[in-house]
Amino acid sequence: MEFRALQAESRAHLDAGKEHSALSLLKSAIVLWRGPVLADLTCQVWQPEIRRLEEEYFALREQCSNLQLRLGLYEEVITELFPFVAQYPLLERPRAQLMRALSESGRQADAFQLYQDTADLLDRELGVPPGEDLRRAFQLVLTSGGELRDTGARPPAASVPARSPGTVPDGPAPVRKGTAPTPENSTARIPSQLPGDVEEFAGREEEVAFLRTVLIPSGTTVPVAIVVGPGGTGKTTLAVHAAHQLRKVFTDGQLYVNLGGMSKSPVSAHEAVGRFLRELGLSGSAVPDSLDERAALLRSRLAGRRILLLLDNAGDARQITPLLPGSGSCAVLVTSRIRLTTVPNARILELDVLEPSQAGALLGRLVGEERLAAEPDVVSELLHYCGGLPLAVRIVGAKLVSRPHWPLRRAADRLADERRRLDELTHEGLEVRSTLELSHQGLSPRARRLFRRLALLGTADFAEWVCEPLLGEALWRAEDVLEELLDARLVDVVSPPGSSDVRYRLHDLVRLFAWECLADGEPNGERTEALRRATATALALTDLAHREVCGGDFTVVHALDVRLVTATDVLRYAIVDPLGWYEQNRTILTTLCAQAAEHDYDELAWDLAATARCLFSMRFHFDDWQRTHEVALAAVRRQGNRRGEAALLLGLGDMHLTRRHCHVAMPLLERSARLFAEVGERHGHALALRKAASADRLLGRAKKALTRWRECLPALVEAGDLEAQTQVLRWTSQTHLELGAYDEADVALREAERLAASFQGRSSAQVRLARADLTAVRGDLDRARELYASAWEATTHLGDLSGSCVAMLGLGTVDVRSGRTAQGRDHLEAARTLAHEIQDPLLELEVLLVLASAHRTEARLAEAEALLMEGAALCHRIGAPAQLMRFTAALAELSDYTSVARETR
Incomplete structure (x- = not known):
């Protein structure tokens, strides 16, 4: 290694009496060490080698310090060893070297203190006294002749144990080595202006x-x-x-x-x-x-x-x-x-807020551990309301101390109401609100405006794009105002350094303060206009993310005035990673949709909900999906907006269909289709029909599904909705495949493949999956495996979890059919886990059938039966009669197979 060569060369220079050049070579060797040895390796096999390399590094550092001490380079030793001993606190020899350097520099007080700190550390961590090197170094400090006499310091009494040498002695301030005391220094007073320490200090x-x-x-x-x-x-x-x-x-x-x-x-x-x-x-x-x-x-x-x-x-x-x-x-x-x-x-x-354990320790020091132990469930609630803010914890603790008759539950109940929380967080001159007001009053008028309008978001976390519509200014100007809030520490950055989408956060108590400022200092008209702009911008970005995922403005019906946002700066945020952008901002989208609905911006609310539907479905965020659609549905019904109602019923029906609640989905989808037809919305009517057909297929009504898909296709062609056309053709192919009509399936699939090649969207991978299914059924298992693997890569890249599950299921199925049963089971178990995560019971049923077949192939008959019984129970639970027939048949076949196997034995 290079550091060993430099070390050997240094020894040669030292032998030749070239001490300075030897030191230079040693320092060059030390520079080669960066951080802990092999820090990324956790394998135990490498630990002896790691330890050996560490010992070489320690020896190298010791040689360098010894040579510096010999040359009288005491300041260099001090500068280099302080961070070293902080990194390796239990190494005694470098501490002894540092003590000597401090003493030789005329800093006996620091040398004494270092010895005391080291003795305390060794006692606390290891329960041992300082070793021989440290004791010898300490004796050298004590007997350093003239320097000690100059400082007026006195060694500790002989009766004091070696590991507890005492404290820095009283007396006049030390005079630095090589300087004589001046009249000014000798008569100057010793100031002691520090405020008093707090006994209940905890954490940090x-x-x-x-x-x-x-x-x-x-x-x-x-x-x-x-x-x-x-x-x-x-x-x-x-x-x-x-x-x-x-x-x-x-x-x-x-x-x-x-x-x-x-x-x-x-x-x-x-x-x-x-x-x-x-x-x-x-x-x-x-x-x-x-x-x-x-x-x-x-x-x-x-x-x-x-x-x-x-x-x-x-x-x-x-x-x-x-x-x-x-x-x-x-x-x-x-x-x-x-x-x-x-x-x-x-x-x-x-300095950030306290961790829960630190906040709990502080509250315990203030109130008493016995009082906390009496109501342990309430303690975490109290700390939650304080948000880890030490001032808030101190106020709650002081208030409880002054009211010993209060149970903790009373304090928690009084803090639970957000509207009164800041009123509660005040006690005898301590007040969270006034502390926040100090930061607020130093802001410019624009920064104050942005700060209070951030409360409109209804969420603590946000991205910088929201600042543009909230202020009504260009993005770069709004970003400058946001930086002012950061400087005042009213807003914090919470995303990792270098993140492409920087995230910000308002502490919960700061958010409540911002809401008070909004209520007190913002006219209602300006407030609602800022909310409208923010929701419109969120809609424009969501629409962009949707287009990136789907390959265009497909599968969604918009409000008449959807393009309300004319500013383009902000639109760059959703381009690079649309699903990542959505994941980071979905809470804001949900809350803005709800607030727009509450303020009867019904067109904005239903358009935002409908446009986000594709993104909700890709990530299976059913709670956000349902909430946005239900609050927007209430708003459009208040306004008599039948077109918006149709779009939201389509979205709710699609949600229940995705969750395989087909009996709940069907009336919603059929009602949506009727409303779209009544208002003359042909595209929306076709979208509702295609989803109703999907529900028909899942309910075992294949012919009705094919009829509905044929009916909706012309309107989708008329609307230029390539994504919806491709999906209809793919589902048509899949249905023909399930009916055993392979030629018809191939015809529909070829047309779907032709369309999918004309735009960049998730349909390309889904069509590839359908081709893999058809290829596998026709017996070309090697080609099918290639297609499934390719589809797995594509769906994973797109973040299409459902498609990834289907691809993994296909790989497992092909493996089992090819005799690679063990590998197939691995793929199937992975598919089963993913199907469970995305809450798709029908996919889980398909996996259970193939997995049971794999266990049967390996003569694991009990495991196969258990899987089939589990699948049958799931069919009953979700109401899937067609699937239940398949599981019943598989159980009967397994029973016959088991009986034959017994007779054969």
Whole structure:
């Protein structure tokens, strides 16, 4: 390996006395290591090799640090070993090297603290004291001669156990190695401005560890950590808690200021620097007037001193930049609702809501575990209403503490009503609403308008395309306004980085606040117009997704004014992955359809529901399918819209047909056909007839089905509906095939294949499946297998779950007939699982028949009988008499086969 060659070359240079070039080669070898060894391999066979490589890496790191120490490159050791020991916390030798580097750099306090932290870690994790390397390093720190005398530090008492060396001693602030104390430094006061820590702090262990690691001074640059999060997530509480844990590191004091960045009267940088200078001992007359002079003087006062600055509630980078020290001995901890990306050397910690376990731990610390244990079922309900927001949890906890006579159920019941929830989340000066108002009041008028109109969506998650119609502005302008909401942390990004369809979310409590803003600050006419635009845009995008899936504007009847959206920017969202777009946005489509229906935008509501029908059916989202159609149906009936009623009855009938509830579907489809005929809608009438014919076929009325398909075909040709024509011809072919009329089946299928070749839609794969079925029946099993495999790839690519199930069933059937029974059973089990997932009992019945045949072939007669009995019971349950006859015949045949087998034995 290359790193081994570099290591060998380094040894040669070291033997030749070329220490600096040897160090350079070692560093080149270390650079080759990126992340954990073979991190993607989980196989246990490789674990010994992984461990051996890790040991080589550890040895390489140790050699490099030893050589740096020999050369006096202490700052390099500190800079490189701090992240290394954080990654491998239980390795003692690199910690010993780091202690030595800190001591040699004049940072005995940090060396002491590192030893103490290590001793605590080993005790907590392993129950052992520090090893010999660490103890020897600690003794070197204790006996470091003149440097210890310079700092005034004292070693811990001899009676203290070796693994608990004590704390950093009291006394004057350390004077850095090589610098003499100045009169200013020797007389400067030690500030201690941190607010008090909270005893009930819970959770956030990883975040605290991150801040403790990041804020340890380790070089010439000033470490800066910025805690960013929405209002109420506990940024200040976390920052104060972490700062208190770092008091032993920053022995020269801690400065604190609440900058009030989101308030109406924020503290200016000019004022904040002046406060710090006065706290550091300057009289008021000695503080300069100009900001630049104040900032320069502050840097001078902080130089060489170990001081932590906590800048709370920063509004922007300009507010904190003048407060930054120039000395790497200090550190800065900032909290803000805004991502301050221009602050030098900053490490940003994004703070989200608490996990349920963390929120539960916080509530338990506040209320008492015994009280929670008395009503465990209510605890999760309370936490749900708080949405993981620490402020909300604290308010609920404080209110329960102040009302010890309340059962938890009373608090939960009061929070259950969304209209009153924000009223309930207030107690003795703590209030979620006022916290959110701080973020809201800093928004521009356009951002406020978008924020409140987001409540119209009725859902927490949304995509950026909705911002265009909600604002009534071009998409790029609306996106800029959305970014303002992101900066204010009223909206969060929830999609993975680099996602093509970026998703956003309003926290539930933020959504309730937005709804209050909408009710208070939006005229009803403007609100309903924004809703109309949003629904129209959703319709245009849904129509585009439908066209991409079906290959054109097929199998759907639209409202008269369907093309209401003239803007084209937003239409790019559904092109690349139409089904993916639909999956991400179906909740918004459903809620917008419901709201449009509620506001009597009946044409929009029924068109959106009807256009989404194809997408609902592809993904078997029956709940959304039914809800959209039923609410839109109520709206069109209120308006006397018979054409819309016909379209929605068609959709509801199709839904029940897809679920194989044929007796429920048939009257809906026949009513739809009659209404379409009455309003003179020939295309809609033909679409309803073709679905009614499908129900006839499933009910065993094959001849009536063929008659209806012949009747509807001319109107479909007249409408130019290629998808519907192809489906009718394919179903006609399938029915002839089931009747044993193979030549008639072939004629209809050839015409379907000709049409399917003329457009890009899902019918192409479905026609291929029909050809595979006919080919298999005629005995060409190898060709049929090729067609099924090709159809499987095509349907999987399209996301056609039903087609994929049929293809897998076909592969299993061909395998069983070809004598590949074991492979066939695998395919059939996969098809059975998929049929169950998509809730298609008829497909499941077909799979059960073939699977029973496979078990019979392998003399698994009991398994075959169990499958046939299961299928017969399913036939009774769904009302499928034709299928029941097939299962009854198969059971009788199996019984005869079993009897013959017994007699033969």
